[in-house]
Amino acid sequence: MVKIIEVKESVFKNNDERADKLRDELKQSKTFLLNLMSSPGSGKTTTLLRTCEQLKDKLKIGIMEADIDSSVDAQTMSDAGVKTIQLHTGGMCHLDAEMTRQGIEELGTDDVDLAILENVGNLVCPAEFDTGAIKNVCILSICEGHDKPLKYPLIFETCDALIINKIDVAPYFNFDMDKVREYALMRNPDIKIFPISAITGEGVDTWCNWLEKEVKGFIC
Amino acid sequence: MVKIIEVKESVFKNNDERADKLRDELKQSKTFLLNLMSSPGSGKTTTLLRTCEQLKDKLKIGIMEADIDSSVDAQTMSDAGVKTIQLHTGGMCHLDAEMTRQGIEELGTDDVDLAILENVGNLVCPAEFDTGAIKNVCILSICEGHDKPLKYPLIFETCDALIINKIDVAPYFNFDMDKVREYALMRNPDIKIFPISAITGEGVDTWCNWLEKEVKGFIC
Numbered sequence: 001m002v003k004i005i006e007v008k009e010s011v012f013k014n015n016d017e018r019a020d021k022l023r024d025e026l027k028q029s030k031t032f033l034l035n036l037m038s039s040p041g042s043g044k045t046t047t048l049l050r051t052c053e054q055l056k057d058k059l060k061i062g063i064m065e066a067d068i069d070s071s072v073d074a075q076t077m078s079d080a081g082v083k084t085i086q087l088h089t090g091g092m093c094h095l096d097a098e099m100t101r102q103g104i105e106e107l108g109t110d111d112v113d114l115a116i117l118e119n120v121g122n123l124v125c126p127a128e129f130d131t132g133a134i135k136n137v138c139i140l141s142i143c144e145g146h147d148k149p150l151k152y153p154l155i156f157e158t159c160d161a162l163i164i165n166k167i168d169v170a171p172y173f174n175f176d177m178d179k180v181r182e183y184a185l186m187r188n189p190d191i192k193i194f195p196i197s198a199i200t201g202e203g204v205d206t207w208c209n210w211l212e213k214e215v216k217g218f219i220c
Numbered sequence: 221m222v223k224i225i226e227v228k229e230s231v232f233k234n235n236d237e238r239a240d241k242l243r244d245e246l247k248q249s250k251t252f253l254l255n256l257m258s259s260p261g262s263g264k265t266t267t268l269l270r271t272c273e274q275l276k277d278k279l280k281i282g283i284m285e286a287d288i289d290s291s292v293d294a295q296t297m298s299d300a301g302v303k304t305i306q307l308h309t310g311g312m313c314h315l316d317a318e319m320t321r322q323g324i325e326e327l328g329t330d331d332v333d334l335a336i337l338e339n340v341g342n343l344v345c346p347a348e349f350d351t352g353a354i355k356n357v358c359i360l361s362i363c364e365g366h367d368k369p370l371k372y373p374l375i376f377e378t379c380d381a382l383i384i385n386k387i388d389v390a391p392y393f394n395f396d397m398d399k400v401r402e403y404a405l406m407r408n409p410d411i412k413i414f415p416i417s418a419i420t421g422e423g424v425d426t427w428c429n430w431l432e433k434e435v436k437g438f439i440c
Contacts, residue, residue, distance in 0.1 A: 039259045039260045039261060039341070039343075039364075040259045040343045040364055040368055040371065040372060041259060041361075041363060041364025041365045041368060067371055068344070068371065068372065068373070068374075069373065070370045070371045070373075072367055072370055072371060073371075091348075091374070093313070093342075093344040093345050120344065121259070121343065121344075121371070121372070122313075122342055122343070122344050122345075123259075123260045123341065123342070124288070124313040124340065124341075124342050124345070125313050125342075125344070125345060128311075141261070141363065143261060143361065143363035143364075143386070143389075144259075144260055144261025144363075145261045147290075147292055148260055148261060150290045150292055151260065151287055151288065151290045151292060151293075151341070152260060152288065152341070153288070153289065153290075154288075154311070166363070169363075169389065169392050169393070172389050172392055173389070
């Protein structure tokens with residue numbers, strides 16, 4: 001049974017300060033926090049499963065699954081043997097730094113090198129709130145179309161890396177990989193781009209190598 | 221060139237009253253307002269193009285494309301010869317009744333039987349705000365997975381109809397049509413469900429027949 005935490009919306013106005021404070025605490029406890037954002041259905045949970053498979057012998061991983069009120073994904077991760085807690089946002093469309101801190105407190109940091117927050121499936125609001133994460137990553141699936149960096153600028157501006165998922169079904173969609181790279185880099189010239197298929201495993205190595213290097217650089 | 225309207229977030233707290241007022245005005249002017257909601261990339265614009273092709277000789281149609289700050293979709297609709305205006309929400313993740321009223325005012329109602337609002341791509345926040353629409357419709361694409369009514373309850377509770385798009389690529393995804401029906405009907409026993417492919421046109425007739433009947437019932 002996955003532990004379910006009802007996280008409360010912050011009453012504090014100073015989210016940025018609280019996010020910085022959480023980052024300082026994570027630095028002290030040597031826990032790297034990754035904030036994973038995307039639209040509903042882009043494959044966050046399957047990507048997390050593949051990532052945990054690849055990194056579980058190299059890093060101690062803990063997962064926080066944020067959902068409005070279901071526990072579907074947390075159960076999936078927990079069934080796969082990954083330390084997982086469920087955060088229920090009670091209708092809220094995003095997590096802020098205080099909600100994330102409540103999650104981290106429940107997850108614990110003593111035996112966690114890499115804490116991953118699977119944010120609420122939403123390409124708009126989560127990008128507006130600094131959660132205190134060390135790195136922010138967005139998943140865009142082939143099915144969503146290559147024009148998304150034009151239409152949802154902020155999330156591409158705030159993310160350190162962009163995973164382009166479901167490349168196994170690329171032949172059935174009119175998706176232009178060169179265009180999505182151009183548009184994403186236009187929003188953020190420093191963004192790292194990782195085309196993957198979480199289903200077949202293609203490209204997952206390259207993504208995991210980047211993440212492992214980032215985590216080890218932070219915790220060592 | 222598509223006309224671009226910068227809609228302002230409402231300062232009014234009484235959104236529900238304003239939505240009811242807009243509905244009364246639409247009844248007076250015999251204009252049916254459809255609020256179309258979905259995740260980014262589920263195929264709202266392509267579905268609208270097919271819908272307009274089927275209904276353009278039967279109804280006078282006007283489109284309001286709401287986007288955070290791009291005009292990609294409005295240009296696509298306008299290029300197809302459909303009366304279209306662009307609403308820019310200036311970062312806002314949804315439209316409320318006052319923002320919708322500003323759009324309707326610009327679109328005009330004299331020669332519009334069916335006004336369609338393509339809401340911001342977001343499965344969470346738009347469902348929380350009554351826009352004043354006569355009917356609310358959600359598009360879910362095959363690629364997003366059949367578990368979405370479990371994870372994003374409110375949008376399925378508030379919608380009158382659910383379009384399940386991209387059925388042409390169903391063979392490449394692990395999507396269970398029976399399960400999505402079961403979950404959607406669990407959220408809303410009255411929801412009408414229309415499986416379609418906006419690309420191949422399959423199922424679009426049935427959806428358009430329902431919509432035409434609803435519009436004619438309202439304006440006659």
